[in-house]
Amino acid sequence: MKRILLTIGGALLAAFLLVVLKNEYARLLPVSTYGMQAAIERGETENLFIGSSMFRQGLSIDVLEEELPGSSYILSYNGNQPALMAMELAYMLEEGLEVKNLYIDLYPYTAAADPWISDTKILLDTDLDFKIQAWRLMAENSGASFSDFFEFFVTANNEQLLTYPINNALVSSQFRNGGTLLQQEGSTREELYALGMLGSRNGLHEAQMEGYGKIAALAEEYGLNLYFLETPKYERMYADPDYMELYQLCLEEVQRLKAEWNGSGSFEVLCAEDLDFDSSDAGNFQDLIHLSSAGRTEYTRLLCGALKSRD
Amino acid sequence: MTSNVMLTLAFLAGVLAVFYLTPKAGRRWILLAASLLFYLSADPRLLLLSGGSALWSFAAGIGTERAGTKKEKRIWLAAAVLPVLLVLFVFKYFNFFMDSVASVLALAGISGSVPSLSLLLPLGISYYTFKIISYNADIFLGKREAEKGLSGCGAYLTYVLFFPQIVSGPIERSESFLAQLHAGPAYDAGLFAEGLQRIVLGLFKKMVIANRLSGYVDAVFAAPEAYPGLACVMAAFFYSFQLYCDFSGYSDIAIGMGNLLGIRSRENFACPYFSRGIKEFWSRWHISLSSWLKDYIYIPLGGSRVSSFRHGVNVLATFLVSGLWHGASWTYVIWGGIHGVWNLISRKKDPDSSLARRIWQTLVTFCGVTVGWVFFRAESFAGALAFLKHAVTGFSLSYADIQNSILPFTGDNTCAAYFLTACGFLFFLFLYERERVYGRTRGKEGAWLSVFWLAFMTLSIVLFGVFGVSGFLYANF
Numbered sequence: 001m002k003r004i005l006l007t008i009g010g011a012l013l014a015a016f017l018l019v020v021l022k023n024e025y026a027r028l029l030p031v032s033t034y035g036m037q038a039a040i041e042r043g044e045t046e047n048l049f050i051g052s053s054m055f056r057q058g059l060s061i062d063v064l065e066e067e068l069p070g071s072s073y074i075l076s077y078n079g080n081q082p083a084l085m086a087m088e089l090a091y092m093l094e095e096g097l098e099v100k101n102l103y104i105d106l107y108p109y110t111a112a113a114d115p116w117i118s119d120t121k122i123l124l125d126t127d128l129d130f131k132i133q134a135w136r137l138m139a140e141n142s143g144a145s146f147s148d149f150f151e152f153f154v155t156a157n158n159e160q161l162l163t164y165p166i167n168n169a170l171v172s173s174q175f176r177n178g179g180t181l182l183q184q185e186g187s188t189r190e191e192l193y194a195l196g197m198l199g200s201r202n203g204l205h206e207a208q209m210e211g212y213g214k215i216a217a218l219a220e221e222y223g224l225n226l227y228f229l230e231t232p233k234y235e236r237m238y239a240d241p242d243y244m245e246l247y248q249l250c251l252e253e254v255q256r257l258k259a260e261w262n263g264s265g266s267f268e269v270l271c272a273e274d275l276d277f278d279s280s281d282a283g284n285f286q287d288l289i290h291l292s293s294a295g296r297t298e299y300t301r302l303l304c305g306a307l308k309s310r311d
Numbered sequence: 312m313t314s315n316v317m318l319t320l321a322f323l324a325g326v327l328a329v330f331y332l333t334p335k336a337g338r339r340w341i342l343l344a345a346s347l348l349f350y351l352s353a354d355p356r357l358l359l360l361s362g363g364s365a366l367w368s369f370a371a372g373i374g375t376e377r378a379g380t381k382k383e384k385r386i387w388l389a390a391a392v393l394p395v396l397l398v399l400f401v402f403k404y405f406n407f408f409m410d411s412v413a414s415v416l417a418l419a420g421i422s423g424s425v426p427s428l429s430l431l432l433p434l435g436i437s438y439y440t441f442k443i444i445s446y447n448a449d450i451f452l453g454k455r456e457a458e459k460g461l462s463g464c465g466a467y468l469t470y471v472l473f474f475p476q477i478v479s480g481p482i483e484r485s486e487s488f489l490a491q492l493h494a495g496p497a498y499d500a501g502l503f504a505e506g507l508q509r510i511v512l513g514l515f516k517k518m519v520i521a522n523r524l525s526g527y528v529d530a531v532f533a534a535p536e537a538y539p540g541l542a543c544v545m546a547a548f549f550y551s552f553q554l555y556c557d558f559s560g561y562s563d564i565a566i567g568m569g570n571l572l573g574i575r576s577r578e579n580f581a582c583p584y585f586s587r588g589i590k591e592f593w594s595r596w597h598i599s600l601s602s603w604l605k606d607y608i609y610i611p612l613g614g615s616r617v618s619s620f621r622h623g624v625n626v627l628a629t630f631l632v633s634g635l636w637h638g639a640s641w642t643y644v645i646w647g648g649i650h651g652v653w654n655l656i657s658r659k660k661d662p663d664s665s666l667a668r669r670i671w672q673t674l675v676t677f678c679g680v681t682v683g684w685v686f687f688r689a690e691s692f693a694g695a696l697a698f699l700k701h702a703v704t705g706f707s708l709s710y711a712d713i714q715n716s717i718l719p720f721t722g723d724n725t726c727a728a729y730f731l732t733a734c735g736f737l738f739f740l741f742l743y744e745r746e747r748v749y750g751r752t753r754g755k756e757g758a759w760l761s762v763f764w765l766a767f768m769t770l771s772i773v774l775f776g777v778f779g780v781s782g783f784l785y786a787n788f
Contacts, residue, residue, distance in 0.1 A: 001500040001501070001503060001504040003504075003758075003762065004504040004507050004508060004765065005507075007762050007765045007766050007769070008507065008511065008765065008766075008769050010766060011765070011766040011767075011769035011770045011773075012769060012773065014766070014770060015769075015770050015773040015774055018770075018774065019774075078723070120725075147778065147779075150778070154773065154774065155774065155775070155776070155778075158732075158774050158775055159725065159728040159729050159731075159732040159775070160725060160728045162728070162731075162732055162735070162775075163727070163728045163731040163732060163735075166727070166731060167725075167727050167728040167731065170724075170727050171724045171725075171727070174724065
């Protein structure tokens with residue numbers, strides 16, 4: 001009986017120690033080709049793009065490297081929100097990453113969401129301090145429960161860590177400098193019109209707006225050129241009043257930040273409507289919001305052209 | 312409470328505290344109170360039904376014992392069993408029966424709506440009904456005496472509604488259970504430690520393996536045509552493991568909880584996927600049900616001591632009842648029929664076969680059982696056939712198909728990690744069960760090995776347990 005209790009107690013203690021070690025040191029494992037640690041490992045990058053899957057599916061690393069001066073890196077996490085993007089930027093800058101041009105994903109739905117870590121890869125890339133800050137942000141704004149806490153600190157990423165040598169090699173082969181190397185086919189108009197819309201939201205979230213503000217403040221502090229980019233969405237999205245309302249609110253917010261901008265670098269807002277991109281061509285899209293490989297290449301070329309002309 | 316194992320364990324912790332603070336003589340009343348409270352938390356109205364069924368059958372059991380003639384005993388047995396079977400029929404099989412009648416009428420060109428009932432299935436009805444039947448049948452057969460008086464009534468109610476076993480069994484026999492209850496459940500350090508280990512083993516099977524596989528299995532079975540044939544093959548095998556880990560995991564937890572309360576229960580599983588034939592499989596899978604069916608259906612029908620034709624009918628009838636017990640659907644009946652026919656045509660295995668032959672027989676049995684589980688899991692017979700057809704015709708080992716077959720684990724680029732982790736834990740389970748069946752590690756080494764397994768499982772539950780999935784598959788039956 002004593003042996004059984006000691007064994008169970010010892011295993012629980014070992015689990016606790018492993019959890020602490022994981023949360024602090026998992027980031028030090030050999031880096032992959034995407035995520036924050038891979039960016040920090042580089043030490044510097046001329047062009048840093050921080051965003052959600054809009055950036056992962058919307059930006060071609062090949063075109064960026066070909067068209068823009070200096071090196072480029074795309075930091076994208078699924079559903080990455082402005083509040084989290086601000087924390088990620090601060091974390092990387094504090095870790096010594098040098099950046100010249102900063103490009104931020106302007107996707108209204110993430111700006112309307114309750115603050116939440118929607119991609120656990122973020123936890124794999126950061127230290128315990130970052131996680132505690134992120135947890136506080138979530139708990140204060142989203143009413144996170146104990147089971148969320150358990151998942152956040154205890155069970156998240158354990159599968160990836162257990163299989164790290166294989167899994168990291170497999171997943172890393174799909175990225176270069178944060179940009180996806182996977183080919184995604186376009187859709188047909190019928191397919192895109194058969195998809196459900198993404199629904200309405202209750203306006204933008206205050207914490208996300210603060211996130212945009214923190215990003216601007218960091219860009220000012222580190223003397224960066226700051227660009228807010230809206231990747232193209234399919235025409236149905238622009239005909240959706242719910243989306244357009246959020247989009248306008250987001251634009252107003254970044255325009256307000258631009259008006260208050262005191263940085264040494266430039267502050268630009270580049271939306272899909274500013275480019276000559278065909279949002280009615282279904283072949284450019286995988287779904288209503290994500291670009292296909294063809295759309296990605298086309299959009300990135302137009303974006304680079306516009307950026308160069310503004311310089 | 313019933314669908315959440317963690318809440319059940321928390322409830323058990325409270326019961327244990329009260330149980331061991333109570334003198335030995337009063338502990339069985341604590342078990343009864345805890346079982347009633349547990350059932351009450353599911354639905355008070357259903358407690359009236361299950362408690363009423365138990366009380367009625369308790370009284371009828373005394374009537375059976377006191378009856379003077381065989382005929383009178385038969386009447387009392389029928390009086391005990393038929394009402395509970397009627398309740399089971401109304402709650403579980405009425406709609407299925409009416410739908411089947413409607414289908415037959417439709418085939419005859421007669422159309423029209425049939426009545427249907429919208430009733431909540433009482434918790435554990437299939438399990439406690441079989442307990443009630445076996446108790447009364449044993450009295451009828453003279454195998455045991457009826458419980459009598461207030462004390463006997465309390466003990467019998469505890470037997471029928473025993474909270475660790477009410478959700479998914481095992482279907483314990485009254486002899487052993489009631490004898491332990493009358494002796495007064497006592498603290499036994501060895502049994503208590505055994506119970507803790509069994510609960511950890513059960514949680515490991517359920518949380519780490521079954522819950523991990525459930526998302527994949529659900530996704531592929533919901534839309535098999537959306538995935539490659541390879542995914543269907545994987546889902547079928549994963550379902551075999553999910554079902555085993557889910558059900559045997561619950562049995563381990565239930566047996567472990569009983570052990571903590573000083574009650575020993577019989578085993579419900581004995582590494583069934585190591586079976587070399589279907590007959591052996593049924594002596595290792597859901598043992599409490601298969602032995603119940605043997606004792607109360609197969610043998611009363613004449614068993615094997617009849618003509619070969621009649622024997623075939625007996626075997627088929629037993630397996631069809633087994634199928635129907637699992638659920639009110641033709642897919643279960645067909646599943647039971649498949650096992651019945653397979654049982655009839657299979658031969659006894661030669662114990663002196665070569666190792667290669669034994670492995671081959673084990674693999675063939677496992678694959679056959681897995682095909683049977685497809686009918687068990689599918690929504691309809693046509694759905695099961697379509698699933699199997701797609702698994703065969705859509706099968707390829709191309710790189711794209713392998714990728715798309717792993718993707719349903721998470722739907723993103725973490726799927727490979729989840730797939731590898733699941734396979735890793737299945738391998739560890741295989742090693743553990745192999746050691747249980749064939750292991751020769753004894754003495755000090757054996758003790759260290761059991762410490763290793765216990766530590767490994769505890770660690771795995773904390774770090775790799777999938778807690779979001781509630782409920783046990785066999786609780787649905």
